[in-house]
Amino acid sequence: MPEMRLNLITRDWVIIATERARKPEDFRRRRDRKALPEYLESCPFCPGNEYKTPDEIMRIPDNGGWIVRVIPNKFAELYSEGESIRKREGLKHLITGIGSHEVIIESPSHNTPTALFSVDDIANIIKAYKRRFIDIYNNPLIKHVIIFKNQGEASGTSIVHPHSQVIGTPVTPFQVRDRVSEARRFFDNTGECLMCATLKDELSDGRRIILNTEHFVTFIPYAALSPFHTWIFPKRHDAAFGDIQDIEISDLAYNLKEILSRLYFGLDNPDFNFVIRSESLKESGSEYFHWYLSIVPRLAQSSGFQLGSGIYTNPSVPEEIAGFLRKVKS
């Protein structure tokens, strides 16, 4: 019989199709992929083409040839220039689209997927995330910052050169506000941070753990919303990603490298998104929210049932997915 599991953090019900679940290896899809060049003259993210991008915001290292480079998004969803105005007319509420939208070019190499980077390379990307996260929150117009990555067409991008994005919005998104508010309710009722409690629960159960390092735990959520949906939780309670320390950055880089490369080898380079879920920097002292990183391989289409109810259907068993990923050689 299928079971419905409750994801307490996202507040979603998930139907786990236990009997008809596909095996983890069945999600592997061998695809014909064109061999990509290491350098592409027409790619604005490739070295030598820096003049094709808007003015650089930062690079790592600070001087000389770059390993990581941050630029404004030429096709920004929200503009950084202009007046931030709220208008209300009857039921129509509007905010002018002021915010920020940056691209983090993760590597000079056009054709190396992030999964095959070294741990040090990934640590540099996370350092860039941290600097941009803090800097963007210094703009008083920005209420929320989202760091995310799209890889592959099913993830919503057509750009191949490895990159992440950071968007600062002039309003706290409802989804974020609702989750924070539910986490607060949990804290007020139990005296515990929901994410700290989840981590304790997952570690004592053990069946869904993939990696357990000094500072982070990588695991498949009990109520994973989709096949191979994976969370990386910091062990130290902290509401905002911007507080991450250097030693934690190295360990997060290790966890991210490991899980991305296990997905790469286990599923043959699937399309995926990842996103850092964090409180605002202003709320970094919050006892009831706890930042984390969520990885969502894009292996299936949502249907009208999910659109119309918010209930997810996961045709895989989280415990089996974790068992599979523990064994994949990276």
Add this chain to the structure above:
Amino acid sequence: MPEMRLNLITRDWVIIATERARKPEDFRRRRDRKALPEYLESCPFCPGNEYKTPDEIMRIPDNGGWIVRVIPNKFAELYSEGESIRKREGLKHLITGIGSHEVIIESPSHNTPTALFSVDDIANIIKAYKRRFIDIYNNPLIKHVIIFKNQGEASGTSIVHPHSQVIGTPVTPFQVRDRVSEARRFFDNTGECLMCATLKDELSDGRRIILNTEHFVTFIPYAALSPFHTWIFPKRHDAAFGDIQDIEISDLAYNLKEILSRLYFGLDNPDFNFVIRSESLKESGSEYFHWYLSIVPRLAQSSGFQLGSGIYTNPSVPEEIAGFLRKVKS
């Protein structure tokens, strides 16, 4: 400059990329489609193959050759047999997957898309929706009923024969509960039903209206979540779809036929979902919720930004989409 519009009913912010929006006709995608047969021997939904499906639940007309046929889904997401049990162990909340999952075969014809049905044919489908909606709510285990349609691969289905689905869940989905609760807050604050107020607002503005008939209004929401996202609202306030009257069924069928066929001819048969959003039949007297039908053509992939924030990006201008659809010949 882009603008962020608030969708008061779904509680989502939408970035409308005003300057860089694509023109409505740019969403038309000519695709090579295989010619499909009117009858397929291997299709369990084709006439003559009735023995391949689980036992029929109802048909229209009641006797003789059918125009519409309702059957249990052979690959049900939730099972109709078994014990409904809730378990809780630490943070793990579980409900056994008991509910109902039915398929509404919309026509004996294998290859006619719903958009090309007659208004009478569509009225028969809506009559079947109504009967199943009421009947399923009579099962005390069912807390919520979702009627939806997936058409085309991007909508999450691989089945071609025109069909809709009805799922009854053993719990009210969070998304539904949250929207009802926000609608109630609006009602308590203003004394008005949010949907009645939205309808009044849209009709007095007029720019997003596509059809305005005796009992229904078809329009593009002010904060449409995606290109060609369309709502059909009944003019008469009613919380639950199950209360729809015969004369309203004919008029809803006309609206649905018109909009589906304008999408069909205007965009060359796009993949889409539609869903009926309704309160439970037990709450059909509610003053603060109002059922409606939502159509979502699947024209783009969501990205990590949407996953991570719940903010939608709509690369089209709702007023232009409505203008385009008003002119398409159906």
